[in-house]
Amino acid sequence: MSTVIDPFTGAYTPVGAEVTAFDLPVTGTVPAELNGRYLRNGPNGMRPEDLRPRHLFAGYAMVHGVRLLDGRARWYRNRLVRSAAVAEALGERARPGAAPRIADIAPNTHVIGHADRTYALVEGGFRPYELSYEIETVGASDFCGTLPDGFAAHPKLDPVTGELHAITWQRDSADLRHLVLSPQGSVTRAVDIPMPHRPVVHDMALTRTFAVVLDLSARLGTADNLARKTYPAVWNETGGARVGLLPRDGTEVRWFEVEPCFVFHTLNAHEDGDRVVIDVVRYPRMFTGGALDGQSSPTLDRWTVDTVSGKVTETRLDDRPQEFPAVSPAVVGGAHRYGYSTVATDLLRHLAVTDRREALPPEAAGDALIKHDLSRQSSTVRQLGAGRHAGEVSFVPRDGARSEDDGYLLAYVHDPGRGASDLVILSAEDFTGAPIATVHLPVRVPAGFHGSWIPDPVVREESP
Template sequence: MSTVTNPFTGAYAPVAEEVTAFDLPVTGTLPPELNGRYLRNGPNGMRAEDRRPRHLFGGYAMVHGVRLLDGRARWYRNRMVRSAAVAETLGEWPRSGAVPRIADVAPNTHVIGHADRTFALVEGGFRPYELSYEIETVGASDFCGTLPEGFAAHPKLDPVTGELHAVTWQRDGEKLRHLVVSPQGAVVRAEDIPVPHRPVVHDMALTRNFAVVLDLAVSLSLPDNRARRTYPAVWDESRGARIGLLPRNGSEVAWYEVEPCFVFHTLNAHEDGHRVVIDVVRYPRMFVGGALHGQSSPTLDRWTVDTVSGKVTETRLDDRPQEFPAVNPAVVGGAHRYGYSTVTTDLLRHLARPVGLGALPPEAVGDALIKHDLRRQSSTVRQFGVGSYAGEVSFVPRRGARDEDDGYLLVYVHDPERGASDLVVLSAEDFTGAPLATVHLPVRVPAGFHGSWIPDPVRED
């Protein structure tokens, strides 16, 4: 009989205490225009009494944050998001809007800012949790009574309209849903997309005229989940895979077939005449047998959809294992030249190993970043050194930027010598140069999932 494997070891080992620290030491010079918070979400261990096979997707949510202001690192905080289960475990009262513990899922995947509010996100039809500026839990949110059901882990902000777009899936229905959240934080559009096979959808993409829907070769299987007590997704290439282009003016979705695969994350998408170009991190196989191991490596690929002929051309952009793709937020939905990603040795393949296969190998976390120049078909790699591991990068445009890569890259990097983490600020143009600044945190930030730079409201001088 196999033993329960705990993936929360090594780089993923949980943090035991909530910490607050002020006036953090900084090496180098923080750009004074970086006024705001860099937040990152991720799983932080499991309930001690939970005897199920463990995987990272089921961990408690912990948000880590650094507050920058006027060239100083004012504070660092890490806080557990008080879902019903976390509040009960900590002996606290449930927060407003929390669902019963039996139906509770930790909002451990992403953290974003929108409409001057902060939200911790998870997919699967569950509501986001609102956080205060100091990342304390306010409660589950329904966007002021306008959210019909749950939300998504990877919404896309349109830099032109200020609208937040998301594609959601629910565990109890054969549909996806396209949601549009206004700049003021209310859902102003909710359109159902019938899908009879219950696809698992982690991300989406956005263009000026389309929401890009991914209906790929992974399906939700609740009976299978109950039998094995693992993540409720199974590989099913027999039903094929397809890309949906949903017009943002309200017309019906048009579907285009692609080779069976799975995509956790998109880099960006844009329109080129009658073609739609979609850059993704693509896995040839994922969730085989239901377990979260891909038996394949993630590569950076491009789908070019010809909306006239109906054909999709698939092109390999980079064959190195990589994840967590990012672009300058100012080009989301438009043409992009540059992209950034974290180098891995099958990071997501090892996120939750099948029961009995032992702890996560050290190479399962990223130790370098890639800057892609897609126009020149070239790339640059920045290494962080043996024993380091880097998270997802966030791009922050420089004030008055004239070029797409004129800005800053923010990323948490583990320092093995200190046994703690740093917030590293890089110049996106001088990608391999010395960091502009390194903020030294008092504790380790475990390897985790997604985060955001959330700027402060512009001050009136």
């Protein structure tokens, strides 16, 4: 008999209260240059009596944040994002710009900073929600009236121009769209990409010349999947798979065929003469039977696109199951040597949808981290220990960094001994060494999705 796996168990069990705590205890020393907030988004129920969604992607959004300042951990906060559904359930007023409850979905996938503002993101044609510095919900945002409809979960920031790039899809359109936001936070370019078969697109990649578009073997399914608390996608291997290179000046996209697969997340991309190198976490199949396929193991692969011959060479870089790939933000769109990922031991089981409920073990999340040296074709594994699990890591370059991996890795790690979580700060160079600092949080942070280090704005004194 097939089984339904309740995704909101084990490491993903929701927390029941919003918490604020000040002057957090620290083991080690927080680097004084880390002045800002580490925020992470993910799905969470609101009350134990809530009817839980049958799919992890449909959970209410909760952002967890730690503020670091002058070598101290000043505060921890966790806050539900007040979408229309959450505000109604809590008996609160609707926030400005919120869609009607029936057309709303939790912005539970990512949280970023751009143009000195903070946004909780989700894909599928929904607007981002702006958050205050203390992660209270301000309201749905249209980027000062410049966003034509919805946004994306995985924009890419160009470290050279300061522009934010996104590939979006909308519920009521077959087209994809390439959006570009200025460093000041307004949409300056919107290019439609005709796509009649409606692929599922979760991420993109960026090079100095191209926006990389993923048109893979998953298609949007019936519109009522989310209403049934499942995920609206189906596997379509016969439809083929391709990767597109869209010139950033907005001219026509050029397509290149790849083997049938699905990609949630890209590591990075860059140009090498007439070739474009794209590193991805690749699934050989996904959404079979309308569900995420727990038997499809994600691997780190490289697509090398020859723009002259039109051929793509596919290479396996690492065959261990892994997810949440990350690079230094300083190398996004350019050549990269290092990448970081989380071992995905049982992650997919939390995302499966079948027929009968089954609880999951508490260790079912990332129980190790990997540092890839792609130049040397080697890797280093950091084991987290029994019962300890982490999600995505964020890389923060050190001030005056001397090398690509001269910086810090930040991640929430569950401490089973305390029944709570820590914000762990690692040296990216000394990957397996003792943590530089461990900030002890008063509560558990459920396993979730994506986050960002958002440095405080630089205050420049005016010349006399």
